[in-house]
Every structure is written in C-alpha cells, then in structure tokens.
Amino acid sequence: MPKRPAARAPKNGGDTDEKIRARNIREILKAATEIFSRKGFDGARIAEIAEASGLPKANVYYYFSSKEEIYRAVIEHLIEGWDDAFAHISVDREPQDAIRSYIAAKLTYTRRNIIESRLFANEIIRGAQFLSRKDRQHMRTVTDEKVRVIEDWIAAGKLLPVDPRHLFIMLWSATQFYADFEPLACDALHTSKLKGIDYSHAAETISETVLRGLLPTGRT
Amino acid sequence: MPKRPAARAPKNGGDTDEKIRARNIREILKAATEIFSRKGFDGARIAEIAEASGLPKANVYYYFSSKEEIYRAVIEHLIEGWDDAFAHISVDREPQDAIRSYIAAKLTYTRRNIIESRLFANEIIRGAQFLSRKDRQHMRTVTDEKVRVIEDWIAAGKLLPVDPRHLFIMLWSATQFYADFEPLACDALHTSKLKGIDYSHAAETISETVLRGLLPTGRT
DNA sequence: TCAAAACCTGACCAAAGTGTCAACTTATTA
DNA sequence: TAATAAGTTGACACTTTGGTCAGGTTTTGA
Known part of the structure; x- marks a missing residue:
C-alpha cells in the first residue's frame, strides 16, 4: 500500500511508461488554461477543471496539490x-521586413492562441504575481536584447x-488588443450598416502606419 | 414596523433628505469599484466591500439586492x-492637434483613473456581459461619429x-496599455541599469510615431 | 506471480462566502 | 409627539468550494 503519494511526482527513476501521468497532466492543464482564461483565478472552480479534463476532482489533486499550483503551471x-515572435527582430534583417514579420507573427500567434493570450494578459494585469523571478528575468533579458537591435538600426540610419x-x-x-478585445470591437466598433471592420487587415494596418512613421525613406 | 424594505429604493416621493441613502450608495460604489478592479467579479467579496465602505455587510444588502447588482451599477x-477624450476629435480642428490632444487626454484620464480603467478593460475582456444594450449602442454611435471625422480629414487630404x-x-x-500594464512594463521592460523607461513621454512617443505615419506633410 | 509503486475515487470536511431576517434605532412628517 | 418610514445590524441559514482521506484498482518490475 502506498502511503499518501502527497499529490506529487512519483520518484519514478527511469522514464518507465510516463504515459498515464503525462496524458493526465496535459489534459488537466489544457482544461485549466481554458477555464482560467474564461473565469479568472477566483472564478475558476477546480471541480469544473476536473470535469473538463474528464477526471474526478480527487484525481486532479493527485497530480496537483492546490489550485494555485495548477495556475502556476499554466x-x-x-x-x-512570449519570445517566439520576438525572434523576428534580428539585426541582420532590414527593419522594414523584420517589424512587418514581427507584427504578423505576433498577430497570428495571438489569434491562434486567444485563450492563452488572454490568460497571459490577464495575469499580467493582475501584477504578474505568479510569474517566477526567473520568468520575469527572462522577459527582461529578451526585451533588452531586442531593444539593442532597434537602437542599432537607428544608429545605422x-x-x-x-x-x-x-x-x-x-x-x-496593438496586437494583443485584437485578441482581447475582438468581442468588444466587433460589438462596439461596428457600424450597424457596415457589417464590421476588416480584421484580416489588422496586421497590415498596424505595420503600414507604424512603418510609415519610422522609415526615413519616405513611404513604404 | 417596516416590513422588509426588500433592499430596494424607498418610495420616497419627494427628494426629502436623500442624503443618507445617497452617501451610503456612493460609499459602497466607490469601495466596490476599487475591489472589483483589484480582484475581479468572482474575487471580490462583499464582506470586503462592506468593510471598505464602513458599513456592516447586511447594510450593503439593504441598498443592493445582490453582488451582481452592485457590479452592474459600477x-x-x-x-x-468613455467619450470624454473622444471629444477632442472634431472636424473643425487640425488632425495634428486633434489627435495629439486625444492621445494626451486619453492617457491622462487613464492614468488618473487607473482603477476604473482597469475594471472597464477587464469587463470588456470578459465580453462586456454586464453592459446594457443601451450602453453598447452608445459606444457604437460615438465611435461611428468619430470615424466620419477621420474620413473627412482623409478626404480633405x-x-x-x-x-x-x-x-x-x-x-x-496603446493608451490603455499604460494603465493596465504599467506594473508589468516597469518590471519586464526595464533594464536593470536603465532604471526605467520614461513614462512621462509616452504621450509624445505615441503621438509622434503615429502622426509621422499619417501626416502628408513630411515630419511633424 | 507477487509485492510494491502508481493511480483512482466516492465520500467527507472545514472554511468561506452569499444572502436573509427579526428586531432595533434613527429620521420624517403631520 | 405619535405614527410610520427609513436605516442599521448581529446572528444565522444555506451553498459553494478548496482540499483530504481511506481504501480501492491497475501497472510495473523482478
């Protein structure tokens, strides 16, 4: 008889059939992401997460010791x-292409991962309490690096x-907005006659407007 | 003996000394705004709202029949x-000044009303469930009007x-960002050496960048 | 095949939180 | 000043929910 697994990883030395564990955790995290995104930390009920992941609540607690731990994992x-889109900003590219690519990549990512994006934004609004020091540091480092790229471009004229x-x-x-506020935008910004603004051109509009203001060589 | 005021407005025909009621409701709403902003709908506890407004919980329920009703009122x-800043966008002004003023006004408002701004943004992220049809309609109308102003400017070259x-x-x-994400921005965007980016120039930076991309007459 | 580890789960708490109520005090008005 | 309406409040009922647990089943490995 096992004596209280303590809702923790088994000291499973080798990687002997990690399938069950891996699948369940993945399932829980997937459900949790969606529900945290829709309801926020306090609004989410772990009973709901459990149901959505097809496991009884007690089983969720077998893998995670608390709601907070689930949230943190998510x-x-x-x-x-975070940094995938940022990869497009590199010194060896022309700023015009680089920024355009960045915007497009960010928008695509944001759109394809609305749930995650929203959750991330929300967590950050709440003060990023659950981000580890390491993660914060990481974001800082990446940002600093890209700042230098931009500065180089400026220095090079x-x-x-x-x-x-x-x-x-x-x-x-701007890119984040299109994920977070699309519901509102659809509702508040639409004309009743004009059946809607063209979201498919969001990337282009942002790119053009920003680039026109930044490139020394006249219009794009 | 009064028989259950039903947590509703008294049928106080005249405006006979509405002071107590008015003050209490104002106090409750003020506290509620702050707490809803910090904790979200589910995170907020009415006991906390009660305490913050200096009233016992039961007294809060004397004026509002439910948590939802408080939230809706807020x-x-x-x-x-919403539309105050938008007032700056008017046809009889030069787009350069108008947009500059708009950005400045929006930023100022957002900064001065961080709590409200954040709550508003959050409510909208959640799908604006609690906005009345009337309010949505209002936002649409105002936006449409301003869209026409911009279109006129474009038409006029x-x-x-x-x-x-x-x-x-x-x-x-962009303006909203500075209110919502300032905590993150301070943390994630700062260089450790560079003690921080200059938030006081946010308005100018946005203005210049956007305007440079929009004005036909070269640089601003 | 058998023991140990990993996994599963129904049932159960204790804490927290929303909303209620009956009785009390204060204000209003005729 | 008396009657009535408005405002106040401690205590409590009821529900939700995060989290626990004892004991069960399945998987693993020797």
Whole structure:
C-alpha cells in the first residue's frame, strides 16, 4: 500500500511508461488554461477543471496539490510563446521586413492562441504575481536584447529615432488588443450598416502606419 | 414596523433628505469599484466591500439586492468616462492637434483613473456581459461619429489614408496599455541599469510615431 | 506471480462566502 | 409627539468550494 503519494511526482527513476501521468497532466492543464482564461483565478472552480479534463476532482489533486499550483503551471507554460515572435527582430534583417514579420507573427500567434493570450494578459494585469523571478528575468533579458537591435538600426540610419521600449509597447498592445478585445470591437466598433471592420487587415494596418512613421525613406 | 424594505429604493416621493441613502450608495460604489478592479467579479467579496465602505455587510444588502447588482451599477457608471477624450476629435480642428490632444487626454484620464480603467478593460475582456444594450449602442454611435471625422480629414487630404477604426484601436490599446500594464512594463521592460523607461513621454512617443505615419506633410 | 509503486475515487470536511431576517434605532412628517 | 418610514445590524441559514482521506484498482518490475 502506498502511503499518501502527497499529490506529487512519483520518484519514478527511469522514464518507465510516463504515459498515464503525462496524458493526465496535459489534459488537466489544457482544461485549466481554458477555464482560467474564461473565469479568472477566483472564478475558476477546480471541480469544473476536473470535469473538463474528464477526471474526478480527487484525481486532479493527485497530480496537483492546490489550485494555485495548477495556475502556476499554466502560466509557466505560457511564457514559452512570449519570445517566439520576438525572434523576428534580428539585426541582420532590414527593419522594414523584420517589424512587418514581427507584427504578423505576433498577430497570428495571438489569434491562434486567444485563450492563452488572454490568460497571459490577464495575469499580467493582475501584477504578474505568479510569474517566477526567473520568468520575469527572462522577459527582461529578451526585451533588452531586442531593444539593442532597434537602437542599432537607428544608429545605422535605417530607422528614425524612436524609443524602442515605447515602440514595443505600441506593437504589443496593438496586437494583443485584437485578441482581447475582438468581442468588444466587433460589438462596439461596428457600424450597424457596415457589417464590421476588416480584421484580416489588422496586421497590415498596424505595420503600414507604424512603418510609415519610422522609415526615413519616405513611404513604404 | 417596516416590513422588509426588500433592499430596494424607498418610495420616497419627494427628494426629502436623500442624503443618507445617497452617501451610503456612493460609499459602497466607490469601495466596490476599487475591489472589483483589484480582484475581479468572482474575487471580490462583499464582506470586503462592506468593510471598505464602513458599513456592516447586511447594510450593503439593504441598498443592493445582490453582488451582481452592485457590479452592474459600477460598470454603468464607468461608461461616462468613455467619450470624454473622444471629444477632442472634431472636424473643425487640425488632425495634428486633434489627435495629439486625444492621445494626451486619453492617457491622462487613464492614468488618473487607473482603477476604473482597469475594471472597464477587464469587463470588456470578459465580453462586456454586464453592459446594457443601451450602453453598447452608445459606444457604437460615438465611435461611428468619430470615424466620419477621420474620413473627412482623409478626404480633405489632411491625413494619409488609414482605416479609422484600426487607428482608434491602435490609439486606444496603446493608451490603455499604460494603465493596465504599467506594473508589468516597469518590471519586464526595464533594464536593470536603465532604471526605467520614461513614462512621462509616452504621450509624445505615441503621438509622434503615429502622426509621422499619417501626416502628408513630411515630419511633424 | 507477487509485492510494491502508481493511480483512482466516492465520500467527507472545514472554511468561506452569499444572502436573509427579526428586531432595533434613527429620521420624517403631520 | 405619535405614527410610520427609513436605516442599521448581529446572528444565522444555506451553498459553494478548496482540499483530504481511506481504501480501492491497475501497472510495473523482478
């Protein structure tokens, strides 16, 4: 008889058939992401997470010792998507292409992962309490690196002077917006006659407007 | 003996000394705004709202029949701030000044009313469930009106072609960002050496970048 | 095949939180 | 000043929900 697994990882030395554990945890995290995203931390009930992942509640607690631990695990996982889009910003590219790619990538990611994006944004609004020191540090490092790229471009005369951090804020907030606020936007910004604004051009609109203001060589 | 005031307005025909009622409701709403903003709907506990407004919990229920009713009342109140900044966008002004003023006004408002702003943004992320049909309609109408102003400017050659709705989204998201994400921004975007980016120039940075991309007459 | 580890789960708490109520005090008004 | 309405409140009922647990079943490995 096992004496209280303590809702923790088994000291399963080798990787002997990690299938059950892996699948269940994946299932729980997937359900949790969706529900935390819709309801927020306090609004989410673990009974609901359990049901959505097809496991009885007690089984969820077999893998996670608390609601907070589940939330933390979810958030941890989200960070991974953070820097993918940022990869497009690299010195060896022309700023025009790079920024355009960045915007497109960010928008695509955001759209394809609305749930995660929203949850991430929400967590950050709440003060990023659950982000580990390591994750915060990581975000800082990546950002700093990209700031330097922008500064290099400016120094090389490829870009008009602009505060790189403010630029990132503009780009990030604009792309994020389309995921977070699309429901509102659809409702509040639509004309009743004009059946809606064209979201498919969001990337282009942002790109063009920002780039027109940044490129020294006239219009794009 | 009064038989169950039913947590409702008294049929106080005249406006005979509405002071007590008015003050208490104001106090409750003020506390509720702050707590809903910090904790979200589910995270907020009415006991906390009661304490923050200096009233016993049961007294809160004397004025409001449910948590939802308090929330609804708070949200209703927030809409009022929505169009104030928008007033700056008027046809008889030069787009350059108008947009600059709009950005500045929006940023100022957002900064001065971080709590309300955050709550409003959050409610909208959640799908604006608690906004009345009337309020949604109002937002739509105001937006449509301002879209027409931008279109007029473009038609008059005062502005390069741009989708007005996308422009508003960019402006709104950028300004909103500074209220919602300032905690993150402070943490994630700061260099450890550079003690922080200059938030006081946010308005200018947004203005310059956007305007440089929109004005036909070269740089601002 | 058998023991130990891993996994599963119905039933159960204790805490927390929403909303209620009956009785009390204060204000209003005729 | 008396009657009635408005406001106040401690205590409590009821529900939800995070979390536990004892004992069960399945998987693993020797």
